[in-house]
Amino acid sequence: MIGAIDIGGTKIATGLVDSEGRLIETGRSETGAQSRAEAVLADAVQQLLSGCRTHGVTLEGIGIACTGPVDPTTGVVGNVDLLPGWCGVDLTRRFRETFGVRVAVENDADAAALGEFRWGAGVGAKRFVYVTISTGIGAGVILDGHLYRGVDGSHPEIGHQSIDASGPRCYCGACGCWESLVSGPALAGWFAVQLPAGDSAAGLDAASVCRLAAEGHPVARGAVERAGRYLGVGLSNLVTVLCPDVIALGGGLMRSAALFLDPARAVVARSCGLVPWRRTEIRLAGLGADSALIGAAQAWHHRFGDRLRSRA
Ligand SMILES: [Zn+2]
Numbered sequence: 001m002i003g004a005i006d007i008g009g010t011k012i013a014t015g016l017v018d019s020e021g022r023l024i025e026t027g028r029s030e031t032g033a034q035s036r037a038e039a040v041l042a043d044a045v046q047q048l049l050s051g052c053r054t055h056g057v058t059l060e061g062i063g064i065a066c067t068g069p070v071d072p073t074t075g076v077v078g079n080v081d082l083l084p085g086w087c088g089v090d091l092t093r094r095f096r097e098t099f100g101v102r103v104a105v106e107n108d109a110d111a112a113a114l115g116e117f118r119w120g121a122g123v124g125a126k127r128f129v130y131v132t133i134s135t136g137i138g139a140g141v142i143l144d145g146h147l148y149r150g151v152d153g154s155h156p157e158i159g160h161q162s163i164d165a166s167g168p169r170c171y172c173g174a175c176g177c178w179e180s181l182v183s184g185p186a187l188a189g190w191f192a193v194q195l196p197a198g199d200s201a202a203g204l205d206a207a208s209v210c211r212l213a214a215e216g217h218p219v220a221r222g223a224v225e226r227a228g229r230y231l232g233v234g235l236s237n238l239v240t241v242l243c244p245d246v247i248a249l250g251g252g253l254m255r256s257a258a259l260f261l262d263p264a265r266a267v268v269a270r271s272c273g274l275v276p277w278r279r280t281e282i283r284l285a286g287l288g289a290d291s292a293l294i295g296a297a298q299a300w301h302h303r304f305g306d307r308l309r310s311r312a
Helices: 037-055 093-099 108-119 178-182 184-194 206-214 218-242 252-271 288-304
Strands: 002-007 011-017 023-030 061-066 103-107 127-133 137-143 246-250 281-284
Touching (some): 002 093, 002 108, 023 288, 037 093, 061 093, 061 108, 061 288, 108 137, 108 246, 108 288, 127 218, 127 252, 178 184, 178 218, 184 206, 184 218, 206 218, 206 252, 246 252, 252 281
Parallel strands (some): 002 061, 061 103, 246 281
Antiparallel strands (some): 002 011, 011 023
16 A cells, blocks of 8 residues: 655645555545644644544555646755745655655656556556646656656646646746647636627636537637647647557646647647557546546656556
């Protein structure tokens, strides 16, 4: 049994994950801007301890998935916009000291990619990309059973590939980033701007826009078609650059996948003529909303455990 922790911009979730990827959730709490990192982590330790007592298990190891830049070798958090006050915090120390086991830390999209690769939509794939689309876009790449890392163990920021060089300036420095065109806030924002004067978009989030589009609202349909097209441009880049067997799509926006997938696939079909694009299957992720939590456990296996038994 592996202890799993998923640290996001608004919440931290803990659970126990068995060797088949089955999750027993043990706790969930807020990581608001005001929450102190050490207090939040101390809470997570207590949740795991309590889960172990309740289920009568001891932990073989602990995996942590964390949003934003995090050093996978030291477990230290980088400068994360979403987690002010966490920069420089060692995520592993409390867990190592309390449980006496090895702790693996990964970026949350990489952890989810590992989980999907082993237990979800990527089973059997040799070249696998996982993309999560919600408030932003995160992605992880697995080649021949190994998580792809950049220089110094860095996490490639596929959500910040420039899709439209004349698009809006992103906080990363580039213009027209994928996530600034396709994320939930991007969809809701574009919809609000396009509404005729007098119509109010107040309180309408991406899920509401998707619902309106399904009901035939013309502006909402336009917003969804635009996002589907841009989704397809980013996917086409992945297909042309990596030629993967499978790209799995997850995240909140994919709860309305039926609205986006056909336009996105149409872009891939007309954009990737130099590679065998038909051999890349674009499918939905399989582990649902807990993919990063389950993936945190797989990150531990990938680092310390049964990597050689994964389907490389
Ligand atoms: Zn960007």
